Amino acid sequence: MSENTISAIVLTLRVAGVATLCSFIPAILLGYYFSRRTTATSKILSTIATLPMVLPPTAVGYLLLRALAVDGPLGPRVLGFNIDLLLTWKAAVLAASIMAAPLVIRTAKVAFDGVDPDLESMTRTLGYTRVETFLRTSVPLASRGLLAAAILGFTRAVGEFGATITVAGNIPMKTQTLAGAIFSAQQVGRTDEAYVLIALSLALGFVAIYTTEVLADKASGHKAPQV
């Protein structure tokens, strides 16, 4: 395995890991909010939060690029300092977080939908505040679904390409992730390297999705018929 390949793998795991960590807490809070509130406001917010899932990733990347540009709303001119994200691995984290968030939010919402709100009321009658109730009853009861949400978010972040390449570029040893490395290998015809990278992606994806399948089964208490 070349140095480039190893660097791409390490970077991918780092970017996806950090992106999952960053987006997880806001995403499960939003998922909880969308699960418990069915007002027009919550629906509109839910739609906005889901948009990255249906937009072309390059569109999201371009919007981020404009936002982080010198005169953009997150640029040095407006903020008064330079957060200096563009073309760094941190930009890849930002792109991956945004692209993964809808999947995490939606999976978390489904997990919280399965928690009986009456059990939360019961917890409150026993003397626990809303926040304590969330931590003591809602989260533990939704834990399998929330773990599945984190795994799906992580895999989505691993596979992110379009938005990442727009804001972070595809610089070998610096911002090149698995997806970017496969693209480069294909572009220059390094078939062997492409296959290695694809096999790695397949293995990672298989383990992740298989884990969520098992978690989903346990969460619903479903047992397949024995033959």
Add this chain to the structure above:
Amino acid sequence: MKLSTELQAQVSLTLDRFRLEVDVATHAHVTGVFGPSGCGKTTLLECIAGLRSSAAGRVVLGSEVWQDSADSVFTPTERRGIGYVPQAGLLFPHRTVKQNLEAGFRRARREGGDPAAIYRRVIELLELRDLLKRRPATLSGGERQRVALGRALCSAPRLMLLDEPLAALDQPLRRKILPFLRSVREQFAVPMLLVSHDPVEVQALCDDVFVLRDGKVVARGTPQDVLTDPSVFAMADEQGFENILAVTVLDRHPAGTTVALGSGATRLRFELTEPVGTIDDHCFVGIPARAILIAAEKPTGLSARNIFPATIESIQAISETSLIVKARFDDASAPLAIEVGHAAVDALALRAGLRVHLIVKATSCTLYDAAAA
């Protein structure tokens, strides 16, 4: 029985089909909320628990004002000191029975209570010792309700709200759990509000009952007053009223069971024809109002074995053909309702204060007993 703590609930809330508009105050140990399903009973409990923030009104327990919309006072649920026992138990599925029982310990301690002591009493009283390590999913319906009751008690509540705690159980099981509720009543001086549509439950547990229909209180009184009124309780007309009396099993023999009504020297020995029950068990006997005869003088040469002197307390017409006579045995605490025709009242010149003898046919009585279930 009266408690020093008064519960005042003045609540108004617009619901889908009607407006809940209730204004009640009670000192009773156990207050019943009686009514058909969908009359707003559960919503009323939720308002008192603080789970319906959109409800307007005033909720006061003793000296604590939990809600006063006029003053914008609203104590959140977690600070009201509620012990809630819902129909479905709502045990925490991810915790063991022991952990469920301990869920309210923190609140109990904060309130200056001794949860460990209550816990020991509760385990004893509700017979939970063998269940402690189990998960709610492995419990039977009756076990779940006992744990739910125990969990509420262990949180040292200032007010117990019981929302049809036995409704999810089948009839025999309900009669089996009823004595547990009765012991909770005897051993804990916590005011309780019990939602129910079961006349047996209401009589066995409540001192004061109000009847809710389409969100309004339509009647209020003792269980007997309320349940013998056909305009309040439709079943009073069809099946007749059934008196429910707390008794203790004295003896069980092949021909039947002897139970004691009341206690001490003045207790009455009551013969039942069903050989059921366990000696010293506390249970309930059901005596239909139509199965009691009134005699002006002590009758002799009758096959009936249950003949007791009593004093008439009141007479009230309930329909064109029948009246309810309320009479009290010499020692028994609760009066007995007897359904009679107008002719009987005239023939015997029945009136309040008159000494009579009541004749109860043993075969008409039912023993509601844990072991019989």
